[in-house]
């Protein structure tokens with residue numbers, strides 16, 4: 001490349017330019033549509049993940065991309081959302097919550113509502129499904145009569161790609177290795193190619209996977225005996241978190257449980273839950 005006076009200029013190694021103004025536009029778009037507050041530190045991540053979208057759409061600039069999404073292309077807004085979400089998860093992540101589910105939540109539900117035989121758990125921000133399948137394994141393992149109950153795990157996420165994978169219930173050997181071997185052998189069978197593991201129908205039968213943006217209206221009425229909303233609100237600003245936990249509290253009866261992520265807390269966010277263990281709360 002040459003400058004106006006003919007001197008050699010170093011080549012910009014970047015394929016696209018993401019200006020401050022375009023980053024701000026993308027940041028506003030993502031915040032409006034998902035609640036995710038992108039910090040300056042996420043600029044490289046945004047560049048990397050959205051460069052792929054520009055290439056796929058054969059666009060030359062981020063400006064064109066911003067124009068396109070802002071002018072209302074629902075399918076591209078979905079692709080943008082899927083590209084920006086962080087989906088890291090694992091089977092039995094923060095295992096103490098599953099021990100509490102078996103040892104405290106289930107006995108409480110049995111004692112208080114054994115006659116109604118109804119159990120509802122919500123995995124809000126379920127990503128690729130490891131969390132709801134871990135809940136299902138815990139319930140089946142701890143309570144043999146669950147099949148005779150009206151028991152359901154609602155598993156929701158905004159990201160349509162991870163949700164499709166969650167519904168398939170097929171996992172790599174690497175993902176499966178995160179769970180104890182006895183559980184893997186009991187609840188999964190080898191996939192068609194031999195290198196993957198597929199969740200048993202008994203687990204799938206307990207779970208309803210649905211796409212749901214936590215910022216939008218929620219179709220469900222509850223009440224939920226337990227809500228797992230872990231490692232989701234960490235990406236939201238405090239006001240969004242306040243509204244979210246207030247709405248969750250509306251879907252729970254006093255005494256019901258809420259589990260949040262290891263680096264999250266409800267201090268200055270919600271006074272409707274009381275802390276009862278490590279990142280474990282009960283509705284007041």
Ligand SMILES: C[S@@+](CC[C@H](N)C(=O)[O-])C[C@H]1O[C@@H](n2cnc3c(N)ncnc32)[C@H](O)[C@@H]1O
Nearest residue numbers: 034085088089125127157158159213214230231
């Ligand atoms: C890091 S994963 C957490 C998965 C699991 N709960 C765990 O703790 O292992 C966060 C998930 O929240 C989802 N998410 C982000 N914003 C959301 C929103 N507005 N509505 C619903 N889900 C959202 C993402 O798509 C992502 O799959």
